[in-house]
Amino acid sequence: MNIQLINKKVFDTKNNLTLKLITAERLEKAKFKKTLKKAGFQAEQDSLCAMHGKSLLFCGLENYDAENLRTAAATTVKAIKSYDYKSISVNVDKNSIQAIIEGFVLGGYEFNNYKSKAKKIKIKNLYLTCENVEELSALFEEALIVAEATCFTRDLVNTAPDDMYPEVMAKVAKKLARENGLSCDVLGKRELKKEKCNAMLAVGRASRHDSKLIHLAYKPKNAKKTISLVGKGLTYDSGGLSLKPATSMVTMKMDKAGACAVLGIIKAVSELKLDIEVHAFVGAVENMIGGDAYKPDDVLVSRKGDTIEVRNTDAEGRLVLADVLDYAQDRTKPDYLFDFATLTGACMVALGQYTTGVMGHSNRLRHDLSKAATKAGELTASLPFNKHLKKQLKSEIADICNISNKPYGGAITAGLFLDNFIKEENKNKWLHFDIAGSAYTETPWDVNVHGATGAGVRFMTQFLKSIK
Numbered sequence: 001m002n003i004q005l006i007n008k009k010v011f012d013t014k015n016n017l018t019l020k021l022i023t024a025e026r027l028e029k030a031k032f033k034k035t036l037k038k039a040g041f042q043a044e045q046d047s048l049c050a051m052h053g054k055s056l057l058f059c060g061l062e063n064y065d066a067e068n069l070r071t072a073a074a075t076t077v078k079a080i081k082s083y084d085y086k087s088i089s090v091n092v093d094k095n096s097i098q099a100i101i102e103g104f105v106l107g108g109y110e111f112n113n114y115k116s117k118a119k120k121i122k123i124k125n126l127y128l129t130c131e132n133v134e135e136l137s138a139l140f141e142e143a144l145i146v147a148e149a150t151c152f153t154r155d156l157v158n159t160a161p162d163d164m165y166p167e168v169m170a171k172v173a174k175k176l177a178r179e180n181g182l183s184c185d186v187l188g189k190r191e192l193k194k195e196k197c198n199a200m201l202a203v204g205r206a207s208r209h210d211s212k213l214i215h216l217a218y219k220p221k222n223a224k225k226t227i228s229l230v231g232k233g234l235t236y237d238s239g240g241l242s243l244k245p246a247t248s249m250v251t252m253k254m255d256k257a258g259a260c261a262v263l264g265i266i267k268a269v270s271e272l273k274l275d276i277e278v279h280a281f282v283g284a285v286e287n288m289i290g291g292d293a294y295k296p297d298d299v300l301v302s303r304k305g306d307t308i309e310v311r312n313t314d315a316e317g318r319l320v321l322a323d324v325l326d327y328a329q330d331r332t333k334p335d336y337l338f339d340f341a342t343l344t345g346a347c348m349v350a351l352g353q354y355t356t357g358v359m360g361h362s363n364r365l366r367h368d369l370s371k372a373a374t375k376a377g378e379l380t381a382s383l384p385f386n387k388h389l390k391k392q393l394k395s396e397i398a399d400i401c402n403i404s405n406k407p408y409g410g411a412i413t414a415g416l417f418l419d420n421f422i423k424e425e426n427k428n429k430w431l432h433f434d435i436a437g438s439a440y441t442e443t444p445w446d447v448n449v450h451g452a453t454g455a456g457v458r459f460m461t462q463f464l465k466s467i468k
C-alpha cells in the first residue's frame, strides 16, 4: 500500500473509504450514532463497523493513546484487505500520525515470498489527511522509515533457512551498504581463524555453509557518539549434537532475528540521517550436526583467550556472541554497546512471549531504554544480574561453562555468560536484549502478524533518536 500525507481539501474522494477512529464518548455526538448503535457498534477498542453506502468505516478506540491508535489501525488494515475501494483515508495530527502509520504498515504486513498465488489487495493507497502537511511531513517520513526498516527485518527473519544462510546474509548486508552508503566488511573462515574466533567457528563447523562475521558502519561527519550493535545470527539452530526435540526445532529459522534487527536498525539510522556513528556486527552461523560437529565436553578457546567448557551445543548463541562482542570491542570505542539475541527459552518462561528481556549493569541505561521502548510501543522488562547466579557458570576444567549448573534463572545466566566477555571500560555502556519471545509469533498480537515481529528495531531507533 502506497502511503501519502495529503491536505484534507485537495485529495480525490472518488471510490475512497473514509476511516473514522472514534471513542465511545465521541460516538454519543456522532452524526450516524443511531445507525451505528443499531448495528451494535459501541466504539469498543478495535471493533469495526462499515457503512458502505456512505463509504465510511468506523473503528472503536478506548482513548487516543498511541497504543490504542496503533492496534486500531492494525485491525482496520487487516479487515479492508478484501474491500473493493481504490483508497482509504484517515485524519491524522501530530500526536497520532506515527502510531497510525505503524499500525497500518506493521499490521498490514504479509510475507508472501513462498506463496504461488498471493491474494491481491484492491486498496492501493492510504491517504493520511491533515490541514498542515508541511508541519507533519518530517514526522511522516520518520515513521515510514522506522516501520519499513521493521518490515525489512521481518522479511529477513521469515526467509527459510535454506535461502538465508550466512553467505546470503553477508550479501544482504553488502547490498544494504551499497544502497545506504555504509561501509561493509565480511570475515570468512580464513579471516575468522586469523582473528582466533574459535568459539564462533566451532558452532558453525558441521554446517555446509561457512560462518561469516559481518561488520557494517554508518559514519556521518560530526557524529556526536559511537554506538556498537551486535546481533546473534544463527541462520538455523538445530541444537547441534545436543539436538532439539522435533517440535522445538520448528521456527528456529528465527534464531537470526538479533542479526536481522541490527541490520534493520542501521538501515533506519542511516535513512534518518542521525548524527551518530553506528556499527552493526553480525555473527552469521548455522548450528548443525555431523561428524565434524563440535561436542559437549569440548573446550573452546575464545577470541578473548578465555577457555569455555561446552556442556550443551544448543547454548551456541552465547559462544558466537562471545567472539563477536570481543571483536566489536576491539574494533570500536563505543559510547553504547548493545547486543540483540534470541538467546534463551528461559527468557520466555520468565517474561512471556511478548516482552524483550533487558540485562546489564547500568540502572540508568536500563531506565532510559525502558522509556524509549514504551514510547516506541515495544514491551521490555529488566532481568537483574547477581553474583550468586554468576557462580552457576563455574567450570571445573575450564574458565567458564557454556551452561549453568542449575535449571533456574537461565535468561540471566546466559546474560552473565556474555558479561564475561565485556571489557571493564564497557560494563556500564552495555545492554543485552534477549528477544527469544518477542522476535517471532505464531499467533497475531498487537501490530504483529504470524512470523517475525522485527522486535528491537522500533525501540532501539527511538533510543538512538533521543541520544544527546
Ligand code: BES
Residues within 6 Å of the ligand: 237, 239, 255, 312, 314, 315, 316, 317, 342, 343, 344, 345, 346, 403, 404, 410, 436, 437
Ligand atoms: N535459540 C535458542 C533459544 C530460543 C528458544 C529462542 C526458543 C527462541 C525460542 C538457544 O540457542 C537455545 O537453544 N538455548 C537453550 C539454552 C540451554 C541449552 C541452556 C534453551 O533455551 O533451551
Ligand code: ZN
Residues within 6 Å of the ligand: 237, 239, 313, 314, 315, 316, 317
Ligand atoms: Zn540453541
Ligand code: ZN
Residues within 6 Å of the ligand: 234, 237, 255, 314, 316, 317, 342, 343
Ligand atoms: Zn540459538
